[in-house]
Amino acid sequence: MSEASSYLAETELELGLGLSIGGPTGKINKASGRILTAKDFPVPRRASMNGGTPPSVTVSGTKRAADQSVPHDGGSPTATSQVVGWPPIRSYRMNSLVNNNQAKAPRAEEEHKGINEEEEEEEEDKAIKDGSKQKKPNENLGHIGFIKVNMDGIRIGRKVDLNAHSSYHSLASALENMFLRSAGAEKQQLTMPSKLLDGSSEFVLTYEDKEGDWMLVGDVPWMMFLTSVRRLRIMKTSELRDSTKGTELKEVN
């Protein structure tokens, strides 16, 4: 749970998209209106300076900023979000980087009889000691990157990057855009309360956790959800009622 509490430590995100770094040039960001800014999201993004992964936005079908965002002159950090697929690092490598720490946990169950809990703790202590001078590379907060999403009735599954979202609301919006494309304006969808979460749509969002049980999305704190979710399923509400899975699906608050 120490991982969860380190998520809560908020620090400024210093990434300034469109800022001219170190330059007096004041050159305006010439990129087209695809770069998302804080205006597009209801919750400002923040990230830990210690290697926590700021979200990379992967809502497929990137949204336009309402206007060409005017960059600030150097200096003060603004909460801006990442651009899809930038920097250009393969998802294989990305997941590998973020799994550096996470890989240690599941391995305990395997033929890894030699490694016991005590050794794992020692490793973490060592890591903290080593990391005093420079940011410790392994001090990753265990984001799991891309996970699969399937929707009842749709053959082709999709993938969503959980790192890109800091709340259930944002995740549900992204999924609605992915699967339940509507004719309305994109911006509206972001600010509307998600139907997937409040039980009013004919679909409901569920997830498979570490133990292989299927749970309703939304009943545990977001951070806890991130550490246990393995994949998502957008299930027909009718099927949920008839479900004989035998798992206790908790009510959404």
Next chain:
Amino acid sequence: MPKRLASSLSDEVLEHVFSFIQSEKDRNVVSAVCKSWYEIERWCRRKIFVGNCYAVSPEMVIRRFPQVRSIELKGKPHFADFNLVPDGWGGYVLPWITEMAGAYPWLDEIRLKRMVVTDESLELIAKSFKDFKVLVLASCEGFSTDGLAAIAASCKNLRELDLRESEVDDSSVHWLSHFPETYTSMVSLNISCLGSGEVSFSALERLVSRCPNLRSLKLNRAVPLDKTANILRLAPQLVEFSACTYSAELRSDVFSNLAGAFSNCKELRSLSGFWDVVPDYLPAIYSVCSRLTSLNLSYATILSPDLIKLVSHCPSLQRLLVLDYIEDSGLEALASNCKDLQELRVFPSDPFDAEPNASLTEQGLVAVSLGCPKLQSVLYFCRRMSNAALVTIAQNRPNLNRFRLCIIEPNTADYLTGEPFDVGFGAIVEHCKDLIRLSLSGLLTDCVFEYIGKYAKKLEMLSVAFAGDSDLGLHHVLSGCESLRKLEIRDCPFGDKALLTNAAKLETMQSLWMSSCSVSFEACKLLSQKMPRLNVEVIDERGPPDSRPENCTVDKLYIYRSVAGPRFDMPPFVWTKDEDLALRLSP
């Protein structure tokens, strides 16, 4: 060719001569000489490379080349690696396997990249090709360990199974155990992408111990150190090895076992893996370091001092992949120790942090360009750069043929002068006359494209992001770069004009990708009408591009030449000029 000359050599002789011509390019030239050479050549072509699986249909390939033994196919566009291509876009291999199963019973090699491979495809391969030898699935997806089990069980002469960077679903089948006890032919096995549940150690050990020809072994992440040592002892003939070196603390018994195992491996030339490596274990590999030509430490979180120690033991290094933990000081050490270095790739350890977490700047790259006379291929992620450094690099290393620079923050200017990097990249293309691949980054105006169009005559692949001012930029590239095959662009203000003016150029290229640019659907339709041998695909998940206002630009655009016509497996979010719904059959 005068008739008498052509008929003076019999078909058999010609065929024998052609058998010495291996390169595809040369074969294509040979087949264009005259009709009879075309005929002879097509019957004896054994190896096919299809850079875009939609550029041609399997039936067409089979019709022209009836006796193929080896095929390589690539599916999705390169930007799919960075999640810019939505799932379900395409790249299905099953139609190819289905056709080839009937036509090429002697097919023994299949190499795929960025394709969707199902268990059904793998089962079909296992069933259909009696002498199957080589299966390479690079960055593929859609299959599980069930499919692998089918391959293992049926392919008695399998020599190579390489799953590099693919996504494999775990179906809980112990697929490795499906290799029969009589199977001994493995030469190259790469399962580094598999999760911990998907490999049984005992099955792996038994497999390794009975395959005396094993030369390349790349294990997955979950193999602990003592198992690693055991496996190495079973295969001291290995040339390439990749393994995790996870351990909690230095244990001298584990260390000496590992060191001993490595010292047995006299043929070892390439090492990779190193996930979770603890620096204390690194000396275990020192005995092989002097012979190493390739080292991939790009998953290893080792810091600069340990990296410096390591590279100083590797004077024969030709290829190094590493994280930015190496820092400028480490690259300087590399430059003084490794005079044979040909390829360098430096990846960011923390790509999303605005602050650099390692002292890696343009200086490191400059040092390597100065110290390593054979350097040809560079991939470099950094947070700051200057035109002066780029000019120096260009002047130091005119023999560069691949130069990919990623300044992490888009639109970053020269940190010394505040200028765009037009002059710096201009120097690169001007001096490096054999440049075939270039990736740009940082603040760039249309000027850089003018330089590229003027100088980069051998350039085959160009990647552009967040650059340029106007259509002129794109026009310079399309009109100037004679050898251009692949162009991929994102977030640039390039639009209809440049595209339509250079429509004919697009047919000379393999493909063009443009996302988040300024191209309208009207222009796409027009282009598609003008150029029937181009497939113009708009990828847009917001709905039919027709339903948007006129000035709305398309989200993503993928244009590629094809002799196979429009494809039939397009998902709902891919739009072409044809309204015909019959084109939307399920794959």
